[in-house]
Amino acid sequence: MNPDIMTGISSVLTSPMTLLFILIGTMVGIVFGAIPGLTATMAIVMFLPVTYAMSATEGISTLVALYIGGISGGLISAILLNIPGTPSSVATCFDGRPMANKGQAAKALGVGIFFSFLGTIFGVIMLIFISPALASVAIKFGAYEYCALSIFSLSLVITLTGKDMVKGIISAVVGAMFATVGLSPIDSRMRYTFGSVDMQAGFKLLVFLIGLFAITEVVKVAANVRKEQNFTAEENVRLKGLGFSFREFTSQIVNLFRSALIGLGIGILPGIGGGVSCMLSYTVAKNTSKHPEKFGTGVIDGVVASETANNAGIGGAMIPLLSLGIPGDPATAMLLGGFMVHDIAPGPLIFQKNGPVMYGIFTAMILASIVMCLFMFGGLRGIVKVLKIPKYYLLPVIVMLCCVGAIGDSNRMFDVWGVLIFGLIGYFFAKAEIPTTPMILGFILGPMFEENLRRASKLAQSDPITNHPISIVFLAITVIAVALSVRSNMKQRKKTEAKE
Numbered sequence: 001m002n003p004d005i006m007t008g009i010s011s012v013l014t015s016p017m018t019l020l021f022i023l024i025g026t027m028v029g030i031v032f033g034a035i036p037g038l039t040a041t042m043a044i045v046m047f048l049p050v051t052y053a054m055s056a057t058e059g060i061s062t063l064v065a066l067y068i069g070g071i072s073g074g075l076i077s078a079i080l081l082n083i084p085g086t087p088s089s090v091a092t093c094f095d096g097r098p099m100a101n102k103g104q105a106a107k108a109l110g111v112g113i114f115f116s117f118l119g120t121i122f123g124v125i126m127l128i129f130i131s132p133a134l135a136s137v138a139i140k141f142g143a144y145e146y147c148a149l150s151i152f153s154l155s156l157v158i159t160l161t162g163k164d165m166v167k168g169i170i171s172a173v174v175g176a177m178f179a180t181v182g183l184s185p186i187d188s189r190m191r192y193t194f195g196s197v198d199m200q201a202g203f204k205l206l207v208f209l210i211g212l213f214a215i216t217e218v219v220k221v222a223a224n225v226r227k228e229q230n231f232t233a234e235e236n237v238r239l240k241g242l243g244f245s246f247r248e249f250t251s252q253i254v255n256l257f258r259s260a261l262i263g264l265g266i267g268i269l270p271g272i273g274g275g276v277s278c279m280l281s282y283t284v285a286k287n288t289s290k291h292p293e294k295f296g297t298g299v300i301d302g303v304v305a306s307e308t309a310n311n312a313g314i315g316g317a318m319i320p321l322l323s324l325g326i327p328g329d330p331a332t333a334m335l336l337g338g339f340m341v342h343d344i345a346p347g348p349l350i351f352q353k354n355g356p357v358m359y360g361i362f363t364a365m366i367l368a369s370i371v372m373c374l375f376m377f378g379g380l381r382g383i384v385k386v387l388k389i390p391k392y393y394l395l396p397v398i399v400m401l402c403c404v405g406a407i408g409d410s411n412r413m414f415d416v417w418g419v420l421i422f423g424l425i426g427y428f429f430a431k432a433e434i435p436t437t438p439m440i441l442g443f444i445l446g447p448m449f450e451e452n453l454r455r456a457s458k459l460a461q462s463d464p465i466t467n468h469p470i471s472i473v474f475l476a477i478t479v480i481a482v483a484l485s486v487r488s489n490m491k492q493r494k495k496t497e498a499k500e
Contacts, residue, residue: 029069040070110243267316
């Protein structure tokens with residue numbers, strides 16, 4: 001057996017502090033996922049500064065535990081409140097809430113929790129097998145390949161995020177522009193510093209993420225915090241066993257594996273996210289069912305499809321992050337920041353340079369899945385009570401923690417102002433219906449694109465792009481993806497105009 005595997009596993013299982021951080025991270029993530037407006041991404045952003053003093057294994061394990069807990073926790077509010085705690089649980093509302101209305105809330109929760117667990121385990125197992133293999137191929141990448149790969153990733157985000165491709169392009173370009181502030185790569189020339197010493201260091205990734213996501217979400221929630229909420233949480237929820245029978249479980253095996261594969265595949269594609277995977281999985285389950293008319297009336301098939309897919313997408317989204325250094329969704333974009341904080345560079349060499357840490361993370365993900373399952377089954381009644389905490393108590397605490405986290409990175413007040421500025425930019429983008437996910441990816445992938453483009457341009461005369469078939473394939477796929485997106489948008493526009 002690979003010695004890195006044994007070292008990674010033992011680094012987690014023999015460390016009481018790592019196990020404690022996994023336990024705390026999973027529980028906090030579940031609470032964040034269960035409360036509408038507080039997503040898994042926000043949990044990772046807020047706790048990222050807390051991991052500074054930890055070792056790499058402890059820190060990343062805590063963040064992935066928050067990720068797994070946050071995605072899974074969304075099913076609680078989706079079933080009990082008909083409000084998805086996270087975008088990944090949108091489709092869970094379709095059958096989960098009708099089951100609750102029929103007095104089957106415990107059954108819906110039991111099905112959702114258990115199949116979330118199975119979906120997560122499936123995704124992690126596939127992550128363990130696929131990531132090293134993909135990294136061994138990606139190790140052959142050079143300047144041309146990385147340049148083409150970054151263009152391909154940005155095109156996917158632009159074309160698949162939001163209904164308006166132009167707005168997606170604007171968002172990605174703005175993100176890339178902010179990434180150019182400070183010293184340029186290769187020659188270290190100052191750009192857009194306006195004579196400010198603080199601007200020479202550029203905008204920190206952590207500051208950008210906290211402001212654009214956490215502060216923006218706080219402002220959006222605060223705008224409606226005093227409005228009357230037309231929902232009540234069912235408090236007397238008691239689970240007997242898993243909440244469903246063995247016969248009902250066996251009837252969902254095909255649905256389980258189909259939904260898990262859909263979630264994994266959608267998770268691997270950068271920029272799509274769990275919201276798409278749960279909707280697609282739900283649609284496929286309905287279309288292939290012998291009784292499609294029952295979907296939406298309260299059947300476990302819909303809950304199984306949604307929760308299996310969005311949790312399998314966790315492992316899927318981690319595959320391009322670890323193998324290629326490309327985050328698949330906002331949550332993994334935050335995890336990329338966590339890797340950078342601990343001096344781990346995701347990409348083709350990650351298993352060679354940080355093999356024990358990677359296998360330690362895989363172990364932590366499996367443990368977090370088990371903790372998630374046990375905690376949600378055992379502490380469900382307590383979590384339901386947390387849903388009743390008024391938002392105007394939570395929001396000030398979140399803002400304070402965000403500012404402390406920002407200033408704790410470089411000990412600069414400038415970063416606090418940066419958080420607030422990016423928060424306002426994100427809020428105005430939301431008002432203009434401009435998606436922020438391309439902006440995050442533009443900020444992260446922009447420097448990689450610029451650096452490799454400059455290197456490739458210097459190699460062009462002695463080593464032309466025709467010698468690099470992988471980069472040509474990526475560029476060809478990019479053109480096809482953009483062309484298909486333009487075509488789809490034009491068809492959608494024609495349909496809209498015909499209805500009007």
